[in-house]
Structures are given as structure tokens and as C-alpha cells.
Amino acid sequence: MINNLLKGWRPALVLLLLFIIWEMAVKLADIPAWLLPPPTDILKEAIEGWGNFHEHLQSTIKLSLLGFVIGSSVGLLTAIILHLIPMVRESIYPLLILSQNVPIIVLAPLLVIWFGFGLMPKIIVITLVCFFPITVAALDGFRQTPNELKHYMMMAGANRRQLFWKLELPFSLPAIFSGLKISATYSVMGAVISEWLGAKSGIGVYMTLASSSFRTDRVFVAILFIMILSLLLFLLILLAEHFLVRWKRMEAERK
Template sequence: MSKQSWLKAAWPPVVVVMVLLLVWQLAAMWWHVPGWLLPTPLQIIHEGINAYSRLWMHTASTIQITLIGFSIGVGVGLVMACMLHMVPGFKSGFYPLLILSQNIPTIALAPLLIIWFGFGLLPKIIVITLVCFFPITIATLDGFMQTDRHMYSYMKLIGASRKQIFFKLELPNALPFVFSGLKISATYSVMGAVIAEWLGSGEGIGTYMMLQKASYRADREFVAIFIIICLSLLFFGLITLLEKLIIRWNTKA
């Protein structure tokens, strides 16, 4: 996408967000809404600037566990997808269990992880991994299933091995689907990190939100929400950029 096309696509949502913020600011001022109940955007910005150093400490901690959990989730998701696709009988046996695993609320599983692994880093990483691996697994499997059957038959006809078919045809064909899963998981990973920090942590955006909730500081809660949104958009943008660099042959990327 060219720079002009990108700007043309980006300005409508930016304008909508600015209008909504303006309406929020004017409405809160007009009806004299107390700041502890609903702070104005200007109050939120002011608080974010004043608490910058403390917020950066919490944000850095959240970024760290997000990257670790996301990396592990990506690895688990890709390995799981390849095994489901390549190993005979593996998909029929484990695919239903994979679906069932996503019906267990993460917040309900969290106390068990604390009992089993304590309050350290490991249960938080497990939470993020559980959130991230499923979209990658499903998207990659879908990519394998979308392989051109005519090309598949042709490669078998000329004597290509199963390994050659996988690495030269199925895997390249699945890459756009893999990146679709990565984009979803990248945004989920931040949410998973915040939930993990709610379980008990000395620092992190999730911990910061819990402390401010107890203090009825709505302005700081909104600052934390803004940081979460920015981190999600940042990770999504980085995955999109990586997709454009790797899949140059995909004109839709």
C-alpha cells in the first residue's frame, strides 16, 4: 500500500475518534460530571503526563511478559498446526480437545495456575500462551486446507515427497493465513498479559489498574486503557509490517 493510499484509509477513523473525544470533553464540561466518575480527555492526558515515569515502569513490565508469552504462543500454535496437519489421526483425536480448551474462561483457569505454579512469571506466561496459540493454530490449519489441489496433485505426480510438498507448496501457501492468526494473537497477547497481572504481580499495567480501582482513580484507569490500546495497535502494526517484508509476492498483503 502506497503512502497516499495509507493516509486515505487512515484519516476517516482518526477524524471519528477526534470528534468522539471532543463530544466527550464538551459533554462532561456541560453537565459538570465529576472527575472521579468520568474524567474528561484533557484530565486523562494531564494525568498521563504527570505519571509518565511510573507508567513507563509498568508498561515495560507488561511489554516484557507480552513478548515472552506471545513468542511461546506462536511456537506452540505453529507446531500444533503442523502436527494436526501432518500426523495421521492426530487431527481427529486432538482437534475437538483444542476447541474445548477455548471454552474454559481464562479468568477461571487462573486460580489453578497460581495453586500449581505460584505467583511468579510462569503462570502469567502460560495465560498469555493459552490466549495466543489458538488463533495461530486455526489460521495455519485453514491455510494448509486452502492449498491448490491441482498443484498438490501435480507435485505428487512428478514424485515429490511429503516433506517437499509441505515445505515448497503447503507452507508458503499458508503464510498469509499464518500472519492473519499472528495479528489476532498480537492483540490478544496484551489482553492476556493484563489478565495475568491481575492474578498478582508487583508491576505491570494490570497491577496498576487494580491499584487505581481501589483508589477510585478513574482518570488513571483510562490512562491504563489508552496504553493497552496503543500497545495492541503497535503489535498489530509490527506484524503487518513484517508480513509485507516477508510475503512480497502476496499483492493483498
């Protein structure tokens, strides 16, 4: 894992080159700052406007984490139920796929009508965004458990519950963590979308106010911190996977 992090200098270098090209292109083409600000103006606004922005950032972090925990729990519980009860899986799984074809931005106003402007519609939005990747990843992980290991445990006298908790669930942890990584990044996006529903604070509110006043530099500041927050959540899940799925790492090292 440490070696992978050390290799991060390559994309960091590419990103730095893109910022340099962006800065030079804006200056040479004399593009107005309200249309496309240079990276230096964005960085300056991030530093000078931190006193006002950090409250919005804290609100989005809290909402993202809460929604991620709830969405992950719902997704994993759904996957377990669908896996253990085939009849439910055959009936519900196609509906879950159809639910992902409904744009969240279209569904959001309906949630406000049904549940008001409180916390509930925001949590529902994040949950809808987060639960599906975990459900699909966990189901795939359960199904990929080697049949020979199942037969061995059944011969040893294991019942269905023991088979799931002692074999299928541990074996599916790498797949579950893959779903968690995706959902962790989606949770930030879901939080920002949910804040457009009428929150008092948050990065979504900050972006709305900035775009309405043509403060493009502030919009880019919000985008920058959304990316940073998504990356940090991804790294946290990656770190948890590193310590909890050691057997998979040891197996890869032996190969």
C-alpha cells in the same frame, strides 16, 4: 500498505470527534471526575504520571512479547502436527475448541495454585490466549492449498515433507499472518490479565491500584496504553507480512 496507512486519517478524525463529544458531555453534565474524567484530564495524568507509569508499561511489553513468541510457536507447531498427522487432528482438535470455552479469568487462580506467583502462570495465560487463533488460521491455510499444485509436485516426485515445506507452508503464510495479527493484540490482554495474578509491576497492577483508590483517570490511562500497545504489535505483524508475503501482494496487484 502506505496507501492504507494514509487512509488512517478518517478513523483518526472520527476518534477526535468522539473525544470532543466526550469532553463536552462531561463538562455540560457536570459528571464527577472520579466517575468519568474528561479526555483532557486523562491526557494530563498520562503526561504527569509518566515517571511512575513507564516502569509498569515496560514490564507489560516484555511479558506480552515473551508470551506472544511462545504462544505463536506453540500454536504453529500444534497446527503442523495436526495437519501432518490426521489421526491426532481428529482426536485433539475438538479438545482445543473446548479449551477456548473456559474463561481465562476463571482458570487464572488455578494456575497460581499449581505454579505459584512466578513467571510460569503468566506465560501459560498468554499462551492459552494466543495459540488458538494461529492454530486455526494455519490449519485453514494448509487446507486451502490448491490440489492442482499438489498433484503437480507429486508428479514431479516430491515426497510428503517436500510437499509441506515447499508448497503448503509458503501458501499458508497469509492465513498464518492473519492469526498472528489476532494473537498479537490478544497477547497484551493476556499479559494484563496475568498481571492480576500477583505481579509486582505491569499495567494490570497499575489498573488494580488505580481502581482501588478511585483514580479513574489512571484506569483510562492504562486502557489507552493497552490500546496503543496492541495497535503497535498489530502494525509490526502487518509490516512483517508486507515484506515476507510479497507474492500475494503482487498477485493482488495484477488483479
